[in-house]
Amino acid sequence: MPAPIVLFAYKRASELQRTVTALQANYLADQSELYVFVDGPRPGRADELAKVDAVRAVLDNLTGFRRIHRLYREQNMGCANSIIAGVTAVLQTHPSVIVLEDDIVTSRNFLDYMNQCLERYADTPTVFSIGGYTFPFPRPQGYESDVYFFGRTCAWGWGIWADRWEQVDWALRDFDTFITDESACKAFNANGQDRVRMLKRAYTKEIDAWDIRLCYSEFKWGGVTVYPTISKTINIGIDSVDSTTEVVYNRYKTVLDNSLPRRLQLPADVSVNPAYARRFRRKFSVPVRMWNKLKTFLLASRLAIGKRAGVGKPVEQ
Known part of the structure; x- marks a missing residue:
């Protein structure tokens, strides 16, 4: 049975419609359970009521999956708390999950890719999570695998196992010790020179971010994330009207996989390829x-x- 899909939405009905349309077109959609969590409008924001209702209307009429579970929150939890609570709840009854937000469009073989990786690396401790997005990196000469590995989690279509998720310290209880350890901070920033700063902003609640905390847990785990060599997802919400920031230059543009192989070549050897690692680090230098x-x-x-x-x-x- 395919891993359940957990979809988070809030107030972007247009982006959500594109997200679920692409997801319905996946080869494994009709065999997959779908859990949908919709956050409620923020207090005092009457302008959000109609937008949240429009999102619920999209999901009320949704079909194409083996079974659909809907949870519409009356109160606003915020992005991070909603995702943490929702994934935690689903993983109480499932060994792994596939997670999407309402602005992630997937390739038709996205669910094939995620499920094969979740099965292939379930018992490989060094693999912490599965990512669906990748930059449009050129394939190194002679590289035959359909995936590569890198020590940074992915938030744009991802998967994880319950045993890894349970290790995450969302409260960042060791942050004070970490931030004063120069060597630890340097090591964390080795896979992206933005990471220490983002973790600090998450700790002080300057940003409502769950993903950097997941990234920090992978770092402490000593693990890596699996990435596809051709992206299985694109983010359509970066310059959305309802995005938290207006972005006029999108440095995350990529090419969505249209070759659509359903059986992927996944290596047993979990090692970081130097060419992919160099390009990935440069993106966040x-x-x-x-x-x-x-x-x-x-x-x-x-x-x-x-x-x-x-x-x-x-x-x-």
């Missing part, structure tokens, strides 16, 4: 992040000028 911020600033300036002149959004370069 200080120079590249600074360059991306500059692009964002320049595109935002062009957008502002275009609005004043009555011109539409500038094309990303």
Whole structure:
């Protein structure tokens, strides 16, 4: 039986419709159980009531899965608390889960990929989680596998086992010890120079983030995440009207898998490929992040000028 799918939604009916339409088209959709969690509107935000109702309407009419469980929250839990509580609840009765949010469009073989990886690496302790998204990295010469490994979790379509999830310390009880340990911070930042800063912001509740805490737990576990060599997901919510931030330069653009192989080549040897690791680290290095911020600033300036002149959004370069 395929692993259950856990889908989180809030107030983006348009993005959600695209997400569930793509998910319905997956080869294993009609064999899979779907758990849907919809967060409630925030207190004092009457403008969100209609948006949340529109999301519920999309899900009320949803079909195409073996069984659908719906939980519509009356009160707002927030993104992080909603995801943590929902995944925890489903993993109480299932050994593994596949998780999506309402702005993730999947390839038709996404569920095949996730289920094969969850089965293949269930008893491989070094594999902490499965990721569905990847940057459009060129395949290294002679590389034959359909996946690669890297020590950073993925939030855009992912899977995990109950025994790994149970190890996560969501309260970050050792944060004070960690943040004063220079060598530990350096090691954590080795797979992305943004990670220590994000963890600190999550600890101080400056950001409502669950994913960096999961990433930190993988680091302490000494594990890696499985990534596809061709992305099985794309994020359509980065520049959504209801996104928390307006993004005018999307550095996460990728190519969704359209070759659609259903049986994937998954290696027994769980080792980090140097070429993939080098490219992945570079994406989150200080120079590249600074360059991306500059692009964002320049595109935002062009957008502002275009609005004043009555011109539409500038094309990303």
